[in-house]
Structure formats: C-alpha cells, structure tokens
Amino acid sequence: MTHTADSAPVVRIDDLAVSFATDAGPVRAVDGVSLDVRPGEVLAVVGESGSGKTVTAKAILGLLPATATTRGAVLVSARDGGATDVVSVSGSVLRQARGRDVAMVFQEPSSVLNPVYTVGWQIAEGLRAHGKLSRKAARARAVEVLGRVGIPDPAERVDYFPHQFSGGQKQRIVIAMALALDPGVIVADEPTTALDVTVQAEILDLLRDLRDTTGTGIVLITHNMGVVADMADRVAVMYQGQLVEQAPVGDLFARPQEQYTKALLAAVPKVGEGTARAEERAATRPEGWADGEPVVRATELTITYPGGFRQPGFTAVDAVSLDIRQGEVLGLVGESGSGKTTIARAMAGLQPVTGGSLEVLGTQMRGARSRDLRAMRPRLGFVFQDPATSFNPLLTIAECVAEPLVVHGRAASPAAARGRVDELLEAVQLPRSFGDRFPHELSGGQRQRASLARALALDPELLIADEPTSALDVSVQARVLELFAELQTELGFACLFVSHDLAVVDLVSDRIAVMYRGELVEQGTGAQVLGAPSEDYTRRLLASLPVPDPEIQARRRRER
Amino acid sequence: MAGEISEVGIAGAAPEHLSGRGAWFRRLPVVHQLRQSMGLQRGMLVAGLVLCAVFVVTAVFAPVLAPFTGSQLRTGDGTSFGAQQPPSAEHWLGTTVGGYDVLSRVIWGAQTALLVVIVAVAASIVVGVLLGLVSGYFGGALDRVLVVVADAIYAFPSLLLAILLAIVISGGQSSMWGGIMAAALSITVVFVPQYFRVTRAEVVRVKAEAFVDSARVLGTGHLRIMTRHVLRNSTRTLPLIVTLNASEAILTLAGLGFLGFGIEPTAAAEWGYDLQRSVADVTSGIWWTALFPGLAIVLAAMGMTLVGESLNDLADPRLRMRAASAEVAGDVAETSVPGTTKETEE
Numbered sequence: 001m002t003h004t005a006d007s008a009p010v011v012r013i014d015d016l017a018v019s020f021a022t023d024a025g026p027v028r029a030v031d032g033v034s035l036d037v038r039p040g041e042v043l044a045v046v047g048e049s050g051s052g053k054t055v056t057a058k059a060i061l062g063l064l065p066a067t068a069t070t071r072g073a074v075l076v077s078a079r080d081g082g083a084t085d086v087v088s089v090s091g092s093v094l095r096q097a098r099g100r101d102v103a104m105v106f107q108e109p110s111s112v113l114n115p116v117y118t119v120g121w122q123i124a125e126g127l128r129a130h131g132k133l134s135r136k137a138a139r140a141r142a143v144e145v146l147g148r149v150g151i152p153d154p155a156e157r158v159d160y161f162p163h164q165f166s167g168g169q170k171q172r173i174v175i176a177m178a179l180a181l182d183p184g185v186i187v188a189d190e191p192t193t194a195l196d197v198t199v200q201a202e203i204l205d206l207l208r209d210l211r212d213t214t215g216t217g218i219v220l221i222t223h224n225m226g227v228v229a230d231m232a233d234r235v236a237v238m239y240q241g242q243l244v245e246q247a248p249v250g251d252l253f254a255r256p257q258e259q260y261t262k263a264l265l266a267a268v269p270k271v272g273e274g275t276a277r278a279e280e281r282a283a284t285r286p287e288g289w290a291d292g293e294p295v296v297r298a299t300e301l302t303i304t305y306p307g308g309f310r311q312p313g314f315t316a317v318d319a320v321s322l323d324i325r326q327g328e329v330l331g332l333v334g335e336s337g338s339g340k341t342t343i344a345r346a347m348a349g350l351q352p353v354t355g356g357s358l359e360v361l362g363t364q365m366r367g368a369r370s371r372d373l374r375a376m377r378p379r380l381g382f383v384f385q386d387p388a389t390s391f392n393p394l395l396t397i398a399e400c401v402a403e404p405l406v407v408h409g410r411a412a413s414p415a416a417a418r419g420r421v422d423e424l425l426e427a428v429q430l431p432r433s434f435g436d437r438f439p440h441e442l443s444g445g446q447r448q449r450a451s452l453a454r455a456l457a458l459d460p461e462l463l464i465a466d467e468p469t470s471a472l473d474v475s476v477q478a479r480v481l482e483l484f485a486e487l488q489t490e491l492g493f494a495c496l497f498v499s500h501d502l503a504v505v506d507l508v509s510d511r512i513a514v515m516y517r518g519e520l521v522e523q524g525t526g527a528q529v530l531g532a533p534s535e536d537y538t539r540r541l542l543a544s545l546p547v548p549d550p551e552i553q554a555r556r557r558r559e560r
Numbered sequence: 561m562a563g564e565i566s567e568v569g570i571a572g573a574a575p576e577h578l579s580g581r582g583a584w585f586r587r588l589p590v591v592h593q594l595r596q597s598m599g600l601q602r603g604m605l606v607a608g609l610v611l612c613a614v615f616v617v618t619a620v621f622a623p624v625l626a627p628f629t630g631s632q633l634r635t636g637d638g639t640s641f642g643a644q645q646p647p648s649a650e651h652w653l654g655t656t657v658g659g660y661d662v663l664s665r666v667i668w669g670a671q672t673a674l675l676v677v678i679v680a681v682a683a684s685i686v687v688g689v690l691l692g693l694v695s696g697y698f699g700g701a702l703d704r705v706l707v708v709v710a711d712a713i714y715a716f717p718s719l720l721l722a723i724l725l726a727i728v729i730s731g732g733q734s735s736m737w738g739g740i741m742a743a744a745l746s747i748t749v750v751f752v753p754q755y756f757r758v759t760r761a762e763v764v765r766v767k768a769e770a771f772v773d774s775a776r777v778l779g780t781g782h783l784r785i786m787t788r789h790v791l792r793n794s795t796r797t798l799p800l801i802v803t804l805n806a807s808e809a810i811l812t813l814a815g816l817g818f819l820g821f822g823i824e825p826t827a828a829a830e831w832g833y834d835l836q837r838s839v840a841d842v843t844s845g846i847w848w849t850a851l852f853p854g855l856a857i858v859l860a861a862m863g864m865t866l867v868g869e870s871l872n873d874l875a876d877p878r879l880r881m882r883a884a885s886a887e888v889a890g891d892v893a894e895t896s897v898p899g900t901t902k903e904t905e906e
Binding site: 023348349350370373374377378380382384385386389390391392393394395400403404407408454 | 769770771773774775776777780781784788792880
C-alpha cells in the first residue's frame with residue numbers, strides 16, 4: 001500500500017524488551033525491537049518458535065502475563081488522533097484502548113469463543129464495554145460485522161452458538177469481533193495455523209479484503225512463508241528476540257540480506273521439488289519390482305468408530321485400497337479429519353479394522369489379536385507426530401531408544417543395549433552423550449531425530465511416520481526431512497508418510513495418495529498428482545496452497 | 561518434579577542444571593521445593609516443616625523426652641501422682657483426672673499418632689495405587705465395579721465407617737499394636753478410594769499418551785507398560801495427597817479416641833482419649849488437662865496441612881510465586897539456527 005507510506009503509523013514499537021521470570025531465573029524473550037505499522041498496511045512478523053514474535057504481538061495489546069517485565073514503548077494511536085503507550089498506562093486506560101484502537105485475532109478459533117453464549121452476544125459484549133449502546137443497536141452492529149466477514153444470513157445466525165459454525169466460520173466470527181469497534185490495527189497471531197489449507201485461503205482473502213475496505217493495519221504473526229508471500233506488504237524477521245531484517249515483501253523474498261533470512265527461506269519446502277528425485281529413484285528400481293509382494297496391501301479398508309447410544313458410528317476410513325511396495329515411500333495427504341492418521345494407526349495395530357482387508361507384512365490386521373501381531377511388530381517402526389509426548393519423560397533418551405531392543409529380547413537391559421543405541425543415535429546425527437539426557441532437555445528437532453532412532457532400532461521393513469514434522473519449525477523440519485531421506489535410501493525400508501503438507505509429502509515420497517473425508521480420491525506419482533491432478537479436490541488443494549514467492553502468489557490470486 | 565518449566569518461560573528456560581556437589585541433596589523432593597519457594601509460600605512451607613519435625617522428633621524420642629511412661633500412675637517409690645494436680649515442678653503440665661502425667665501422655669501420644677499415620681498412609685497407598693492402576697489401565701467391567709464401590713465408600717460419613725471398622729477389627733482388644741492397627745486400618749478404608757481415584761484418573765490420562773502408544777506399537781507386554789511407562793508417570797500428585805491425608809489421619813484417630821473406639825489408656829497414650837476424659841474438667845476450671853492434648857492435635861494436623869498445601873501450590877506453575885526481575889534482565893535463549901550453525905549440538 002504505497003499511498004499510505006507517508007501517513008502516521010498506527011502502532012509504533014520503540015526499543016521493546018520483555019523478560020519473563022522463570023524458575024531458572026529471568027529469560028529475555030524480546031530484545032530491543034523497533035517496528036511500526038501504517039494504516040492499511042500488512043506487516044508480517046516471521047520467525048521460528050521462541051523467536052519472540054508472539055510476545056511482541058501480545059505486547060501491542062498489553063496482554064503479557066504478570067511474570068513479564070517490559071521496557072521500551074508501544075505507542076498505539078487512536079482514530080481520533082490520540083496515542084496510548086501500552087507499556088506504561090494504567091489498566092483502565094489500556095482497557096479503553098483495547099478493541100477500540102487495537103484488536104486481536106487468535107490462533108485457535110474454537111477456544112476463543114465462549115461455547116455458552118451466542119456469537120451475537122459475544123460481539124455485542126465488546127461493543128457495550130466501550131460506551132453506552134442499546135441492546136438493539138449493539139445487535140444491529142453485530143449483524144453488520146457478521147455480514148461483512150462473509151457469514152451468510154447474518155440476521156439469523158447472530159443468535160447461533162459457536163458450535164453451530166465450522167472452524168473457518170468461527171475464525172470469521174473472531175475476525176468480526178475484532179472488527180466490531182473499527183480498530184486502527186488488528187493483531188493476527190497465526191490466524192490460519194489451526195485451519196486446513198482450503199479454509200486458510202478463504203480467511204486470507206477475507207483479511208486482505210477487510211484491509212482494503214476499512215484501511216486497518218494488520219500485524220500478521222506467522223511461521224508460514226507461503227502466507228507471508230500471500231498477504232504481507234512488509235516483513236519483519238525475528239530471531240532470538242531480535243529483529244534480524246525488515247524489508248518490503250518482494251525485496252525480502254528476492255534479495256534477502258541477512259544470513260538467517262536466507263537460511264529460513266531456503267528451508268521452506270516447495271511443491272515440485274521432490275518430483276525429480278522420485279523419478280530418479282523410480283528409474284533405478286529393478287525389473288519386476290512393481291509385481292513383487294507388497295509390504296502393505298489394503299483392499300476396501302473401512303474403519304468405523306463406534307457411535308454412542310442410539311447414534312450411528314462414524315466412518316473415518318471408507319473403502320480405501322492402496323499398496324506399499326518394498327522400499328517405497330507412500331505419502332498420504334489430506335486435511336484434518338480425512339482419515340489419514342486413522343489408516344496409519346490401523347497399520348500399526350493401534351486401531352481395529354472394521355471392514356475390508358488390511359495386510360501388513362503378511363499379517364491380516366482385521367480381527368487380529370495382540371498375539372497374532374507379535375511376529376510382525378519388530379518388523380515395523382512408528383514415528384509419532386509430537387516428539388514432546390512420544391517419549392516417556394522419566395526415561396533417558398538411551399533407555400527410550402533401547403526399549404524396542406529390550407522388549408524383543410535383543411538385549412537383556414537398556415545398559416546392555418547401549419552399544420547399539422549409540423550407533424543409532426549417530427545414524428540420526430545426535431551425539432552419543434545425548435543418550436544420557438532426558439527428553440525435555442532436547443529441542444523438538446533433536447527429539448524427533450531420537451524418535452526416528454527408536455523407530456529404526458529393530459531395522460524395520462516398514463516405517464509409519466504420522467505427521468513427523470508438523471510440530472517442528474520450518475528450519476528444523478528441513479533437517480529432519482533430509483535425514484529421513486538419507487536413512488531411507490541407506491536402509492531401504494518401505495514407508496507410509498502421513499502429512500497435511502503437500503510440499504513435505506512431495507519432498508520425500510515416491511507416490512502420493514490424497515485423502516478427502518475418509519475416501520482416497522487420487523493416487524499416483526508426484527508428477528501425476530501434483531503436475532496434472534485429475535480430481536477436482538486435488539486441484540483445489542493445490543490452488544489453495546500458498547506459494548512462498550510473492551510474485552507467483554499474486555499471479556495465482558488474480559487467476560483465482 | 562525437577563525442571564518444571566512454566567508456560568511462558570518455555571521459550572528459553574534452559575534445563576535447570578543440577579550438578580556438582582550436593583546436587584542429589586538439592587533434588588530431594590521437599591528440599592527442591594523449599595529452594596524453589598519464596599515469600600509467603602516459603603513461610604508456610606517452613607512453618608509446616610518445623611511443626612512436622614517437632615512432631616516426628618517428639619514421637620521418635622518419646623522414651624527419652626517423657627518423664628514417665630504413658631500409663632504410669634505412681635513414681636518409682638510407689639507414691640501416687642494424684643488426680644487433677646495443677647502444673648508443678650514434679651508434673652510440668654499437671655495430671656489428668658485418671659491420675660496420669662499430662663506431659664508424658666502428650667509426648668507418648670505423638671508416638672501413637674505417628675505410627676497410626678504411617679501404617680494408615682502406607683496401607684492406603686499400596687492398596688489404592690494398585691487398584692487404581694489395574695482399574696484404569698484395563699478398564700471394562702472391573703473398572704466400573706471398583707469405581708462404584710469407591711463412590712459408595714465416599715457416600716458414608718468417614719468417621720462412622722472408621723468406627724465400624726474399629727469395632728470389626730479390634731473387637732474390644734486393648735493391646736498397643738492391636739489398637740494401632742485397628743485405628744490405622746479403619747482410616748485406610750476411608751483413604752483407599754482417594755488414592756484409587758487419583759491414580760485411576762492419572763492412569764487413564766497417561767494411557768492415552770503417545771509414549772504408551774509407542775510402547776504398544778513395539779509389542780510391549782501389559783505388565784511392562786503398566787510398571788515402566790504408566791505407573792511411574794501417574795504418581796506425581798500422590799505426595800501431595802499423602803501430606804494432606806496424614807493430617808486427616810491424625811484428626812480421625814483423635815475422633816475415634818474421643819468417641820471411645822481408639823486405644824485403651826493403659827496400652828498407649830492417645831490424645832483423643834485424653835481430650836474426652838477432660839471434658840468435665842473444663843467447666844470446673846481445670847484447664848491443663850484439655851489444653852495440651854488439644855494443642856498437640858491442632859499443631860500436628862496444622863503442620864502437615866501447611867506442608868501439603870504449600871507443596872500443592874509449588875507444584876502448580878500458575879500458583880508458584882517467583883522473584884520478579886526489577887530490570888529487563890536475563891539472556892535470550894538459544895534456539896536453533898538453520899544452516900548457519902547447524903543447531904546447537906555441544
């Protein structure tokens with residue numbers, strides 16, 4: 001928005017520093033950050049977790065917890081020209097400024113809305129907190145903003161409760177609440193992270209549209225470079241509490257100045273990168289490989305979760321047929337609730353199969369009892385989504401990795417298995433000394449590598465990876481994916497790689513299968529599925545995925 | 561419980577490094593909390609610990625501290641103490657209506673109380689945790705039956721249940737250990753449902769954690785999962801209940817004694833019994849027979865409650881007080897650097 005570049009900023013952050021009192025002494029989260037946001041401008045603040053971007057955003061609204069100590073100034077200007085220094089003013093002045101001058105859109109819409117009140121009441125509550133407004137007027141305003149954020153039939157739905165809306169609609173309502181008092185700036189903290197890609201695209205369109213019509217400034221906190229490329233006018237990169245680089249979006253992507261920014265951009269996976277590699281691998285397969293006995297064969301696989309009293313069960317997976325051949329990586333993509341994780345869990349014997357047939361490593365999983373699975377278990381490894389919870393917090397990393405060896409009698413005790421454990425840790429590029437640490441003393445990426453070491457401990461023929469990188473930062477994700485690809489080439493295990501991120505799946509898979517509402521809509525090589533999708537849903541998925549390149553993204557937006 | 565990192569600090573709080581000399585000492589349960597605490601919370605914890613220490617020391621060294629045994633009525637040369645004697649050089653806290661020395665009864669009473677608390681808490685932990693583990697882990701019909709039974713026991717007034725059990729177990733016995741076991745076990749029955757429910761709730765939660773799934777994928781046996789993965793992660797809150805229950809055990813014991821279902825005065829000294837015998841004295845101006853056993857009950861129960869409550873607060877990062885940093889201080893935490901330093905791997 002060039003026409004606003006010379007107008008006064010709506011938010012000016014001046015040398016902001018925030019530290020938190022913790023058990024281990026004070027920790028500095030933000031260190032001397034200066035930023036400003038002009039009206040009608042979208043400022044994206046990017047950085048990995050722990051970089052201080054959310055703390056900065058919360059400081060704009062004065063939402064920091066009591067353990068925080070703040071220095072510097074955060075000046076928020078009101079529409080009438082006055083300005084409030086959020087850091088130093090009293091609680092009542094701050095309450096006046098919130099909502100009126102600056103509003104917030106949170107990450108998780110379902111936990112932001114109070115489930116026992118109607119959405120209209122919740123929007124009106126904010127209005128009535130800022131001046132005397134009749135019940136009728138407040139309601140009229142609520143209907144108006146609901147209409148503005150694209151809720152169909154707002155006059156009627158203003159009386160609906162939050163659970164009657166879908167996730168994307170809930171986020172729209174949260175945005176409506178932020179808009180109700182027409183604030184000069186909206187702080188959006190990861191507004192689309194909890195949403196599926198197709199919904200994300202709609203919400204981003206809405207935010208852009210609102211910026212254009214109301215002229216409000218937006219501070220967009222995100223770790224998704226695709227969203228940044230799609231939305232931002234200007235980008236501020238944060239790292240370890242400091243502002244590393246600040247530049248207009250085009251310049252930042254085209255000519256990043258700082259080493260950190262370059263590394264961050266290089267780590268972002270892009271759709272199409274893995275296709276060449278997959279083709280290369282396919283070419284080296286021996287003759288007759290495709291006709292060999294597959295490691296996993298699912299035919300008309302159906303999985304139903306039992307319903308409650310007088311309620312029908314929920315079919316999570318509906319007549320899915322797929323094969324995984326020896327040494328092949330099958331990427332399974334889909335939105336949340338599409339049944340991809342259920343398939344992964346069924347293959348590991350964690351979820352009973354209710355219909356069709358699922359053969360894993362020659363064992364029929366339908367109706368299998370734990371005794372039948374015993375022979376198959378050592379030949380299968382599983383990597384869980386969240387490395388923080390998949391380790392027993394009371395055991396050291398070495399003990400955790402040794403667990404499969406001890407359980408299957410390959411070693412008498414965790415201590416006896418230490419030699420093999422050290423080998424495994426080295427294979428995943430962790431120093432041996434990390435074996436003596438406890439899981440909470442490792443970073444997310446290190447933990448996920450240890451998790452990979454545990455899954456590979458018994459040299460499995462099949463590895464099931466359930467969203468192994470979705471809890472990790474982009475930069476860390478890149479390293480874990482690289483390691484995964486290396487190990488896969490070296491050890492030649494077959495793999496089911498579940499992810500919601502098309503770009504990630506493309507990077508590691510030989511073939512890609514797309515799930516939608518429990519059904520398998522399309523499968524084929526990366527070139528087939530991503531290059532020339534035959535199904536409407538796949539096409540929509542690809543179109544919604546923001547590309548981390550502002551120019552291409554702007555062109556795609558025009559075409560849509 | 562070492563290394564609890566609060567939500568806000570998770571960005572950078574480095575793992576608390578406990579190494580060097582005395583590290584094991586600083587990591588001990590209560591010592592760790594004491595170091596962690598501050599302000600009013602520290603005051604409460606220290607006061608509670610001091611009261612508990614006095615209670616335990618008194619109980620352990622009762623034979624050395626008490627001038628007479630609990631059931632002694634005469635001095636060594638055969639002269640009777642005399643009933644309801646006011647405090648004097650001979651009897652510092654006077655004598656009771658039955659002719660016992662009050663000071664000796666109070667000191668020996670601490671020993672009885674401590675034994676009952678230990679036996680009651682130990683027995684209820686073993687039974688409650690075991691039942692909770694099995695019930696929560698396997699679920700199904702057994703689980704439902706046990707939960708209903710636990711709820712049914714909750715529905716009874718606990719003292720009534722304890723009286724019933726005291727009658728059933730001791731059947732009018734009067735030996736010291738018979739009385740102590742009867743009192744302790746009747747308290748156990750009241751406590752078991754608490755340990756059962758807390759353990760079961762934790763087990764049900766832990767059972768759904770990814771690391772238990774991960775053990776199941778490996779084909780780990782039920783017994784190994786239960787002991788190695790589930791049990792050890794489900795017992796965090798138990799120390800808190802133990803301290804709170806210990807004070808309740810003292811009160812229940814005193815209640816039983818007061819109602820006449822406790823331990824015979826000739827077998828062992830017991831505060832509740834003494835208090836009951838002194839009811840009539842209060843109206844006739846004889847204050848020393850009621851005051852000291854009553855004070856002993858209050859202080860012992862209060863000490864344990866204070867420890868329990870402050871440990872409870874300290875275990876919760878949201879309730880724990882911390883020193884506010886006056887200046888914006890502290891170092892920025894290390895996070896990973898892609899490409900440039902290839903993650904921090906020392």
